[in-house]
Amino acid sequence: MRRLLFDFGSETIRMTAEGSKNRKTSEPAVVAHHDGGNIIAVGVEAQRMLGRTPHGLLAERPFAGGGVRSQRLAQALLKALIGRTARSRWQRPEIVVALASGATALDRRAFWLLAREAGAARVAFAQLAACRALGLELPLFEPRGTLVVDVGASRTQIDLLSLGRTVVSATLPEAGDTLDEAIVRRLREEYNMMVGPATAQVLKHDLLGNGSADAVLHGRDLVSGLPRALRVQRAEIEAPARQLAAHIASAIQELLREASPELVSDVAEDGIYLTGGGSRLLTLRKHLPDALGLPMHCDETPDESIVRGLDRLTDRRVREQLLRRGA
Numbered sequence: 001m002r003r004l005l006f007d008f009g010s011e012t013i014r015m016t017a018e019g020s021k022n023r024k025t026s027e028p029a030v031v032a033h034h035d036g037g038n039i040i041a042v043g044v045e046a047q048r049m050l051g052r053t054p055h056g057l058l059a060e061r062p063f064a065g066g067g068v069r070s071q072r073l074a075q076a077l078l079k080a081l082i083g084r085t086a087r088s089r090w091q092r093p094e095i096v097v098a099l100a101s102g103a104t105a106l107d108r109r110a111f112w113l114l115a116r117e118a119g120a121a122r123v124a125f126a127q128l129a130a131c132r133a134l135g136l137e138l139p140l141f142e143p144r145g146t147l148v149v150d151v152g153a154s155r156t157q158i159d160l161l162s163l164g165r166t167v168v169s170a171t172l173p174e175a176g177d178t179l180d181e182a183i184v185r186r187l188r189e190e191y192n193m194m195v196g197p198a199t200a201q202v203l204k205h206d207l208l209g210n211g212s213a214d215a216v217l218h219g220r221d222l223v224s225g226l227p228r229a230l231r232v233q234r235a236e237i238e239a240p241a242r243q244l245a246a247h248i249a250s251a252i253q254e255l256l257r258e259a260s261p262e263l264v265s266d267v268a269e270d271g272i273y274l275t276g277g278g279s280r281l282l283t284l285r286k287h288l289p290d291a292l293g294l295p296m297h298c299d300e301t302p303d304e305s306i307v308r309g310l311d312r313l314t315d316r317r318v319r320e321q322l323l324r325r326g327a
Helices: 071-082 105-117 128-135 176-191 197-209 234-258 261-270 282-292 305-314 316-322
Strands: 003-008 012-017 024-028 031-034 039-042 057-060 094-099 122-127 146-151 156-162 165-172 214-221 227-233 272-275 296-298
Touching: 003 071, 003 305, 012 071, 012 305, 024 071, 031 071, 039 071, 071 105, 094 105, 094 128, 094 305, 105 122, 122 128, 128 146, 128 156, 128 165, 128 272, 128 305, 128 316, 146 234, 146 261, 156 234, 156 261, 165 234, 176 197, 176 227, 176 234, 197 214, 197 234, 197 282, 227 234, 234 282, 272 282, 282 296, 305 316
Parallel strands: 003 094, 094 122, 146 272, 272 296
Antiparallel strands: 003 012, 012 024, 031 039, 031 057, 146 156, 156 165, 214 227
């Protein structure tokens, strides 16, 4: 039985197909649709519509916080992604979903239904943090504590792993989207300028990710209502990123208080593994190790680590330890 393995991120859905030469593919997790009606576009085409749709037409993300926000929209996106493969080769596959450790029974059930409606003969789940660790080539199955901090779009997931399982975990609602919203508020309050979340995200990547000293953005002047250009310095938007780093550091401290001294000792020696889109933010890279006094290892290819880990599930021994089948 063929396997299709999925990482359903809030911003991007990624798939790797077992046994296929061109097995990795990804798509922006966005669906455009008439309000309560027909699907208009999915993926890249729908992403271009974010913030640009007329009345009655919506562009939305069907996944958020590690769960399914809209079953109907998620189904349209999943079918489009599976449809890129030769359907005759993928009759009734097993679909494997990488699921966050903080996912609820309702989340699991929603993904199970999603996969079954997409034609899966069987549905299995693998822990997202374990897939990340495999993709980062960490000693997942050894009796050693490994701390993985995944700063995604809609949440920050913190997992302390040992022997292939999460020992303790924490989930924060603050993540990349929170930072985008804070940038939007700061520009509105300081400069009377309104920008959308997509513009704030580009600004975040340019200044806090790539390290540019400044950037020019365009938005709407709240006084005149007219279009306006504004040059923003990196220092002007670093405060929200430092606040995010402080919240994450505090959550890590609380989590380590719940762990055994032996696992904490392992973390003190090996450090923290920062992944997800947040691993690109220079502010987090600097302030987290400063606040915690721990070494920091940053995932330089966060878009690929989970699918690399999912690829490891082709190994029967790894699969037997990580997969759990059923809703």
